[in-house]
Amino acid sequence: MCLLALFTAGCGDAPAPGDVPGDPGGSEPVPDNTEAVLAYYAARPDFFTFKTPADLPTGLNWQDGAHLPEIGSPEARKGGTEYVRIQDFPRTLRTAGPDSxxxxxxxxxxxxxxxxxxxxxxxxxxxxxxxEAWAVSPEDRTVYVRLDKTATFSDGVPITADDYLFTFFFYQSEDIVAPWYNNWYGTQYTNITRYDDHTISVTIPEAKPDMDGRVLGLRPVPRHFYREMGDDFVERYQWRFAPTTGPYVIQEKDIRKSRSIALTRNDAWWAKDKQFFRNRYNPDRIVFTVIRDTPKEFEAFKRGDLDQFRLDLAEYWYEKLGDEDPDVQAGYIHKSVFYNQRPRPTYGLWINTSRPLLDDINVRVGIQHATNWQLVIDSYFRGDYDRLRTSNDGFGEFSHPDLVAREYDVDLALDAFAKAGFAKRGPDGILVNNAGDRLAFTLSTGYEDRKDILTILKQEAAKAGVDFRLEVLDGTAGWKKVQEKKHDLHFSAFAAFLEMYPRYWETFHSVNAYDQAFLDDGSVNPERKVKTQTNNLELLALAEMDALIDRYRASDDKDEMIELAHRMDELHYEHASWVPGYVQPHYRIGHWRWVRYPEGFNHKHSRSAGEFFVHWLDPEAKGATRTARSDGVTFPASIRTFDQHR
Structure with missing residues (x-):
């Protein structure tokens, strides 16, 4: 699960060869972990198994998905450079470990x-x-996979079964400093078997309803690239772009720290002519420029320096780029809204229950009723959004059918606060207890472009006697604060994966809140310490929740999992440690007319316009548009709503 925020790195230019520890261009000896890796396999024969093709079960039902429709449009053209804004420069090029x-x-x-x-x-x-093909065997909880023999990493090295064995070594290693990966790859899989260079099987603990996805979602880690991996992994690979299975690479010359970074097409990409990829990933280059403020991003877009601009915020859709905007009316800029279907991001307030006062259920319930999300939806979002009901909306029958968020109600908030000892208002209208402590908390966010939401919440909360001290941070600082669990309340969201059922362990299990939340007898450990660098932003630690999560992860019965999911959502609701915010049933985007999309614009389960890379650039249209704009020539306006999946 990925937090919807942006991150930065320090200033300076890209490192030169040899400046990165372990870079072959340096003078230090290059380590080799081959013996350690092989020893790791040998010490775990039940997990890492080596067989021959003759050992494959007979009668497997191999599938290849060839009957599915292509993705994107056959009209798509390759070429051009797309210009995109990032709020902050990435802190690392690693995809695992701190700041990744x-x-x-x-x-x-x-x-x-x-x-x-x-x-x-x-x-x-x-x-x-x-x-190339796969076969699912529920009886032995195993998925068998034939690798595509033409597949290579971006440096031309073939992808083999050995890369997949190494994937489990990599993610189980403490050297990567990634507890979530350590747990997931150490507990959610029980075996990987190598039959030959291009045939493997992976076994999971239970025959889950979506066990094919548990295995097919695995991405290989390049064994040859991480041969130097050791306890200095974080520093050694901080700015080294790993060979990739995808269409784009990052070249060292394109890393301009604090300023820009670029993706460049790998012309030798092995999958460029494959059925499900040939109409996608169309720009030759994608250049990301750091623009910290959204208003400045919009100015750059209006100048034509950026190709697209998200119009999800009402002020941009209705006012700053309203339908009457001259560039829209002249057909230079197109506006599109697309209704999608998928699990929804968890926009809301994450309450740190380890903080003073916030460890009181009555205070948390009071905050629930003192937070006026409906006013945010009605005024800030102009009624275009809906109220989020739970942290797991959009998962069909796995989502709770009846739970709804607590409504804004000053009287109910005051009643709850009074139970916590805050029954009198101070001279500024904020509640105080008998010790004279004000009912005040810091409400932080890393969403600079949505800071006005916090202003609305602050004004409304004051009516219920609680003071929200606003703290608007950049994406990096906001993420750092919640990862270190130094927040009171934080406005943010996690993106939800396109999966059959929701995940609970990452955000709800006590193992991600404290080093040892409970004693052996089940009582709360008075010496427990907050665990940082996890996604349990609420510091939620409930023995009952842990037990439910453990049963949920172990279950292979869909009906039981649905029942457990509903109970966990109820328990989460009762704990009141997360205030549901809003759900966006669509996404909106403005794009210059040289950015083309398929006839239906996008696909049903897309989370954003760019997720599946189905758009393409039309260089002739770009030149014609610039000339027309200069000469005052216009085109038909294009303001379209795609609601086929509404």
Whole structure:
């Protein structure tokens, strides 16, 4: 799960060869972990198994997803440079370890690299990525995979079964300083077997309803690139771009720290003519320029320095780029809104229950009723958004059918605060207790472009006697604050993956809140210490929740999992440690007319206009548009709503 925020790095130019520890251009000896890796495999024969093709089970039902429709448009053209804004420069090019879980990561991992297979954005079935075919055996909880023999990393090295074995070594290693990966790859898989260079099987603990996805979602880690990996992993690979399975690479000359970074097409990309990729990833280059403020980003877009601009905020859709805008009316800039279907990001207030006063359930319930999200929706978003009900909306029957967010109600908020000892208002209207302590908390965010939301929440909360001290940070500082668990309340969201059912362990399990939340007898550990660098931003630690999560992860019965999911959502609601915010049923974008999209604009399960890279650039249209704009020549306006999936 990826936090919807942006991250930065320090100033300075890209490191020269030899400046990065372990860079072959340096004078230090280059380490080799081959013996350690092989020893790791040998010490875990139940997990790492080596067999021959003759050992494969007979009668497997091999699938390849070939019946699914292509993604994108056959009209798409390759070429051109797309210009994109990033709020802050990425802190690292690593995709694992400290500071790696930023908003730039999808550009070099989630959206651009290939796994064994991927969910189709229309059909929800799997189409092949690095796999040529796969077969699911629920009886032995195993997925068998034939790797595409033509698949290579971006440096030309073939992708083999050995890379997948190494993937488990990599993510189970404490050297990467990534507890989530350590746990996931150490507990959610029980075996990987190598049959030959291009045939593997992966076994999971339980025959989950989506067990194919648990395996097909695996991305390989290049064994040859991480041969130097050791306890200095974080520093050694901080600015080294790993060979990728996707269409784009980052060249060292394009890393201009604090200023810009670029993706360049790999002309030798092995999958460029494959059925599900040939109409995608169309720009030759994508240049990301650091523009810290959204108003300045909009100015750059209006000048034509940026090709597209998200118009999700009402002030931009209705006012700053309203339908009557001269560039819109002249047909230079197109406006599009697309209704999608997928699990929703968890926009809301994350309450740190380890902080003074916030550890009181009555205070948290009071905050729930003192937070006027409906006014935010009605005024700030002009009624275009809806109220989020739970932290797991959009998962069909796994989402709770009846729970709704607590409504804004000053009287209910005051009643709850009074139970916590805050029954009198001070001279400024803020509640105080008998000790004279004010009911005040810092409400922070890393969303600079949505700071006005916090102003509304502050004004409304004051009516209920609680003071929200606003703190608007850049993306990097905001993420750092919540990862170090130094926040009171934080406005943010996690992106939700396109999966059959929601995840709970990352955000709800006590192992991600404290080093040892409970004693052996089940009581709260008075000496427990906050665990940082996890996604449990609420510091939620409930023994009952832990037990439910453990059963949920172990279950292979869909009906039982649905029942457990509903109970966990109820328990989360009762704990009142997260205030549901809003849900956006669509995305809106403005784009210059030289940016083209397919006839239906995008696919049903897309989370954003750019996620599946189905757009393309028309250089002739770009030249014609610039000339026409200069000469006063106009085109038909294009303001379109795509609601086929509404």
């Amino acid at each position: 879980n930023g908003s730039f990561r999808p550009w070099i991992l989630d959206f651009t690299t290939l796994a064994l297979g991927h969910r189709h954005p229309e059909a929800f079935e799997y189409y092949p990525g690095l796999a």
